[in-house]
Amino acid sequence: MRVLGVDPGLTRCGLGVVDGGTGRSVTCVAVDVVRTPADADLAHRLLTVADTVEQWLDRYRPDAVAVERVFSQHNVRTVMGTAQAGGVVALGAARRGLPVVFHTPSEVKAAVTGSGRADKNQVTTMVTRLLRLAARPSPADAADALALAICHLWREPMRARLAAAEARAAELARTHKARLAAARKAADTTGSAR
C-alpha cells in the first residue's frame, strides 16, 4: 500500500509518499515541500498547492491520502490558510476516488514516536530512522508529511477493522430490532384476534 501524506499549508505544504511493506517496514518514495509566496493572491496560492498535489497523485499513484487535521490553537489567519489548503488537497484526492483520512497531530506523533506530545525534533529523528534516510528531512513540514503517511499505513488496518466491526454490530442491532418488532406485531395480532 502506498500513501501520500500531506502537511497542509500555504507558506509551506509538506508532501511525502511512503510505501508500506510487510509488518512495520516502510520505504520513502518521495518527499518535498511546496511553497507559495505570501504576497500572492489567496486563490492563486491554493491553485499552486492543488496543482502540485494533482501532479504527485498522477506521478506516484498512491492508494490513499493522509492529511493533517487542523486545530485552531495557533494564529487564526494561518489556521484558515492551512484549512483551505487541506480542503483543496482533499478535493483533489476525492476527485480521483481516493480515500482521504485526516489524522490529528497527536495521532501522528504517537504513531511514530510512541508519545502524542513528542516535539518536532523527535518526530524528524524517528522518521529518519524508520525510513532509513541518509539525511534528516528538512524543513519540519517534509518530515511531518512522511510521519503522516507512516501513521496512516500503521493505523489504517486497525481503523478499517474497527469500522467493519462497528458496521457488523449496527447491522446485528438493526436485525434484532426488526425481529423484536415483528414478534410484537404478531403478538398484538394474536391478541386482537382473540
Next chain:
Amino acid sequence: MRVLGVDPGLTRCGLGVVDGGTGRSVTCVAVDVVRTPADADLAHRLLTVADTVEQWLDRYRPDAVAVERVFSQHNVRTVMGTAQAGGVVALGAARRGLPVVFHTPSEVKAAVTGSGRADKNQVTTMVTRLLRLAARPSPADAADALALAICHLWREPMRARLAAAEARAAELARTHKARLAAARKAADTTGSAR
C-alpha cells in the same frame, strides 16, 4: 458585471448570482443553497460543494467570485469546515482564471445595510428590497450569498481604484529611490576623482 457570491459551508453553502447595472441598481439572477449530509465523508462533502460551484460557474458565467472571509469566532470544527469549503470554491474560480475576492461579514453588512453590525434579519430585509424580490430569500445563507455579491459589485470599483493608486505610489517611490541612488553614486564618483 456579474458576480457569484458564496457564503461557504459544508452543512449549508449559499450561492447567489447578481448582475450590476448602472449606478447602484442590482438584479438577482439565481440563488440557492447546497447542502451536504453531516455524516458524509469530509472529502465527499467538499466534492459536492466544489462540483455545484463549478456547475454554477459554467451555467451563469460570472465575471468575479466573492467569498465570505471566515473568522474563527464560532465553534472550531464548524469554522474549519467553512474554511475548507471556501478554499475549494476559490480554487474552482482560480482554475477558470476568475478573480476571487474575500469580504469580511462586517464589510458585507455595511455595504447592504449601512452598518457593519446589522443582524441577519436586517441583511435579509435589505437584500430583498435592493433586489426587488417577491419573497425573502431563505435560509439566511441564501440571503448572505446575495449580499456578498452586492457588496462586491459596490465595493469593487473603489477597491480597484485604490489598488491602482497604491501601485502608482509604489512605482513613484521606486523611481525616486533609484534616482536618489544614482545621484549619490555620481556624487561619490566625482568626490573620489578629485
